[in-house]
Amino acid sequence: MKRGRAADAVKAARQATGMTQQQLSFEIYESREAVSQQENGRYRVQPNISKYFTEKHNNPWVALEAAAEYTGWGPVKLDGEVVDLHRASVAMKTKEELTEALQAIESVCVANHPRAIREYDKQHLEEAILQAIDAIVALTQYVAVICVDYGFSWLKMWQKHRTKLQTKGFIRK
The missing domain is CATH 1.10.260 (434 Repressor (Amino-terminal Domain))
Structure with missing residues (x-):
């Protein structure tokens, strides 16, 4: 391996x-x-x-x-030579990625049935997906860096989130 x-x-x-x-x-x-x-x-x-x-x-x-x-998928720690994981840099980059993702999502209509989508719209939809993934990765870095730097428990934050989802009826126990 x-x-x-x-x-x-x-x-x-x-x-x-x-x-x-x-x-x-x-x-x-x-x-x-x-x-x-x-x-x-x-x-x-x-x-x-x-x-x-x-x-x-x-x-x-x-x-x-x-x-x-x-x-074979999912966020990992960004560790390339051009990455800055200082909490302020991560926060700024997260805001940028969220803005780009929202703009891309707003530019595509998903109300039509998938069989009725035109190739042009399908390309825009793919770009929206990629922008959303960029935002997911940025948010993951943000939550991890903030939890580590400020001493919030990563595990407890996810447990609180799960409890909130259960309380609102979005997931079963």
Whole structure:
């Protein structure tokens, strides 16, 4: 198996806490070898490691990277050479991406049946989808950076959101 981003995220998260692989293995009830194999990409990062870093260290990045590797889609931590994850930069970029997504969504009519859509409109709809995905990624970065920087629990924020959805009848328990 090719070493993926989730493996790098686990190693970085472990090192940021100052733990050795052996110490992490005691925390998650796995062998040091299992931790090593996940960090080196021989095995996929397991949910218990993602959950550990999210719950105990308020680090959502391992879980985001692992989920994206498992599913083949979804937001990951932006880490390219031109990315600035300072909270002010992330907030500004999120506003920009949301504005672009709203403009793209407003420019397309989805009231017509999908079989009746013209090719021209279909191209605009595809652009709206891509703009919406850009906004989802930006919002994910925003929530993660703000939670980490200000000490809000990533997990508790998502639990509050789920409770709100349940209360409003949008999801079942």
